[in-house]
Amino acid sequence: MYVLGIETSCDECSAAIVEDGRNILSNVIATQIELHRPFDGVVPELASRLHTEWISQVVDAAVKQAGIKKEDIGAIAATARPGLLGSLLVGLNFAKGLASVLDVPFIGIDHIRAHLYAPQIEHPLEYPYLGVLLSGGHTVICRVDSYDSIEVLGTTVDDAIGEAFDKVAKHYGLGYPGGVMIDRLAQKGDPMAFKFSGPKMSSDYHPYDISYSGLKTAVINQLDIFSTGKPATPENIAASFQRVAVGMLIKRVEKALKDTGLKRISAGGGVAANSLVRSSLLAFEKDGYEVSFPSLKLCTDNGAMVAGLGYRYIQDGFRSDFSLSASARVSAFKKS
Ligand SMILES: Nc1ncnc2c1ncn2[C@@H]1O[C@H](COP(=O)(O)OP(=O)(O)OP(=O)(O)O)[C@@H](O)[C@H]1O
Numbered sequence: 410m411y412v413l414g415i416e417t418s419c420d421e422c423s424a425a426i427v428e429d430g431r432n433i434l435s436n437v438i439a440t441q442i443e444l445h446r447p448f449d450g451v452v453p454e455l456a457s458r459l460h461t462e463w464i465s466q467v468v469d470a471a472v473k474q475a476g477i478k479k480e481d482i483g484a485i486a487a488t489a490r491p492g493l494l495g496s497l498l499v500g501l502n503f504a505k506g507l508a509s510v511l512d513v514p515f516i517g518i519d520h521i522r523a524h525l526y527a528p529q530i531e532h533p534l535e536y537p538y539l540g541v542l543l544s545g546g547h548t549v550i551c552r553v554d555s556y557d558s559i560e561v562l563g564t565t566v567d568d569a570i571g572e573a574f575d576k577v578a579k580h581y582g583l584g585y586p587g588g589v590m591i592d593r594l595a596q597k598g599d600p601m602a603f604k605f606s607g608p609k610m611s612s613d614y615h616p617y618d619i620s621y622s623g624l625k626t627a628v629i630n631q632l633d634i635f636s637t638g639k640p641a642t643p644e645n646i647a648a649s650f651q652r653v654a655v656g657m658l659i660k661r662v663e664k665a666l667k668d669t670g671l672k673r674i675s676a677g678g679g680v681a682a683n684s685l686v687r688s689s690l691l692a693f694e695k696d697g698y699e700v701s702f703p704s705l706k707l708c709t710d711n712g713a714m715v716a717g718l719g720y721r722y723i724q725d726g727f728r729s730d731f732s733l734s735a736s737a738r739v740s741a742f743k744k745s
C-alpha cells in the first residue's frame with residue numbers, strides 16, 4: 410500500500426510516499442529556512458502562508474518522484490498536532506480534501522509520535538525501548554511499548570534542547586538554524602574552555618526531568634564566571650555549551666536505562682542529528698545496548714515519518730474523521 414504522508418507543523422513543507430510502511434519512494438522537503446533566516450527564527454504567519462503556496466506542488470513532486478499516480482495512493486496521513494496552528498491546518502485540510510476526492514482512508518498523526526517512530530522505518534527496533542525525543546520544541550525520555558503506547562519518564566521543565574541550541578546561537582549571532590551551526594563550530598572548539606555545569610538530577614520525584622534554562626542563561630550571560638581563561642571564540646563557546654547540554658541528557662538516559670532495565674535505545678527529532686548526541690548514545694553499544702537513529706533526513710521534520718506511522722495505524726484499522734481539527738498542543742501521553 411502506498412501511503413502519502415504530509416507534514417506542515419512548522420517550517421518544513423513536506424510530502425512523502427512510503428510503500429508498506431518501510432520503503433520510502435519519495436520524501437520531498439521544501440524548507441522555509443532561508444525565508445525565516447532574516448528573523449533568526451520561524452515567523453508563524455509567514456510559515457502558514459508559504460505552506461499554502463507550496464503544498465500542492467510539494468505533494469505533486471512526491472507523487473511524481475515515487476513514480477506513481479495520485480490514484481495509486483491507498484491512504485493519506487497528515488500531521489494534526491502539535492505545531493503552529495496555521496501551518497498544521499494547511500497540510501491537514503489538504504490531506505482531507507485529497508483523501509475525500511480519492512476516496513481513501515485518512516489519518517491525523519501526532520508529530521511527536523512520528524518523530525519517535527522515524528527510526529523504525531529504516532532500522533526496525535524490537536519493542537520495548539527507551540525513546541529519546543530531541544527536537545526544537547520537545548525533549549522527552551520515554552518508554553516505548555509500541556508505536557501507539559508511550560509512557561513519558563521525563564521531559565524538559567523549561568526550554569527544549571533544540572530551543573536552547575537555537576537561543577544560544579541566536580544570542581552569539583552564530584547563524585540559523587542554531588543547532589546545526591553549534592554542532593559545526595563545536596568540532597573546532599575546546600569543550601573545556603568554559604566550565605558550565607548542568608542542574609543536579611533530582612533523585613526522588615522526577616529523576617529523568619531536565620532543565621536547559623539555567624545552562625542557557627549561563628552561556629548567554631555568565632561567560633566570565635565559567636571561563637578558564639581560554640578565548641571566548643564561537644568555537645569554544647559552542648563546544649563547551651554542547652558538552653554540557655548533551656552530557657545532562659546522557660546522564661538521565663543512563664539512569665532511565667538502569668532503572669527500567671530496557672536494553673534498546675532509539676532517538677529522534679532534529680537534535681538527534683547532533684554529532685555529540687549520536688556518538689554519546691552510540692557509546693552505550695559497548696555495554697550491550699542496541700542503539701537506533703533515523704538517518705539525518707528523517708531526524709528533522711519530514712513526510713516519510715508521518716507516512717510510516719500512518720501506515721501502522723491504518724493497518725490496525727484506525728481512521729480519523731474528516732471533522733478532526735488541528736491542535737497546537739501535544740496529545741496526552743501517560744506520565745508515570
Ligand atoms: N546537528 C544538530 N545539532 C543540534 N541541533 C540540531 C542539529 N540539527 C538540527 N538541530 C535542531 O533541531 C531542531 C529542529 O528539529 P525538529 O524539526 O525536529 O524540531 P521542530 O519540528 O522545530 O520541533 P518539534 O518537533 O518539537 O515540534 C532545531 O532546534 C535545530 O536547531
Ligand SMILES: [Mg+2]
Pocket residue numbers: 520524544545678679709710
Ligand atoms: Mg519536529
